[in-house]
Amino acid sequence: MPRHLSGIQPSGLPHLGNYFGAIAQHVAVSTTADAAQQDALFFIADLHALTSVHDRAVLEENVRSIAATYVALGLDTERAVFFRQSDIPEVTELLWLFLTVTGMGLLERAHSYKDKVARGLHASAGLFTYPVLMAADIVIYDADIVPVGHDQIQHVEMAQDMVTHFNTTYGGEFLKRPDWRLSPTPKVPGTDGAKMSKSYNNAIWIFDEGKSLKKSVNAIVTDSRLPEEPKDPDGINAYALLELFLDEAERADWRARIQKGGVGYGHLKGALMEKMDARFGQARGAYQELMRAEAGQRRLEDTLARGAAAARPLAQATLARCFDAVGMGNAGRRLRRS
């Protein structure tokens, strides 16, 4: 299969948007990947997280939490390479080579940068050049396909542009052009109907339970129509969230009942909570165990170290090729020896 690669920032607990937009596809890809071909690589983008997290303890906790989330949700770490971005120092060297062939105009058009600045995030040079580091992340492992949510498409397209610039500047096919791939549910709405995001205060956390889960599900905005009124399922946010969990037959059944009349918003919210418990209950237990126990922490560290050892030679080979291309072949040869 083509080589799949994706990264996830350790910037807080995962919500339904992260799960259905990105994590679920990563886990699914990992279960059919061929380990010998290294055709699935997933990493924790801790260097990217430094654009928003400047607290050592918080960063460490978040990295652990994302690693535990993926393992608890069933990422097959025997078949897929699972590692930490900062364990591969070659990525930041490729970042510099890319920075020197990337126009300011390209970066100035980034929606994600503009959105983050509009929301008041400090506009550091790191935040501005975020897509260049992301391009280095993708290209250094010769990735073919990048499974992401809708908001990351532009970043992958920028990586395509950087590959083209690098290859034409140095006159050769040194780097592979990646493609993005969306999950079947690339735009999960939040409780207010806007895109679910941890920064919009509209998220439902996948491992939430009990009263706290009930509180966030109850926050899903509804109108005053009565249960018996026939409704269009496509206009109901609580149904859009429930539908993420439904198979074909269940979907047809719910849709017919909502259209006919007799389904209230409370009913939909209750069904959503049941589905969440059924889907995430077991993983939630595994997650809590991995986070709590010393042995859990060691297991995660071992897994990430093994992943880094598998990923690094790929990065070294690409970087050596690039150093050669720009006229620093000696550096490339030194690298190949180390």
Ligand code: ADP
């Ligand atoms: P957030 O917006 O909460 O900060 P991130 O930017 O960390 O989320 O996104 C992590 C991954 O989850 C990305 O691949 C992103 O495309 C995906 N994702 C985030 N929010 C959603 C959403 N509401 N629907 C679908 N995918 C999403």
Ligand code: TRP
């Ligand atoms: N920018 C991505 C996000 O916020 C995370 C990321 C970093 C990534 N490097 C990547 C995703 C490389 C795909 C490929 O979710």
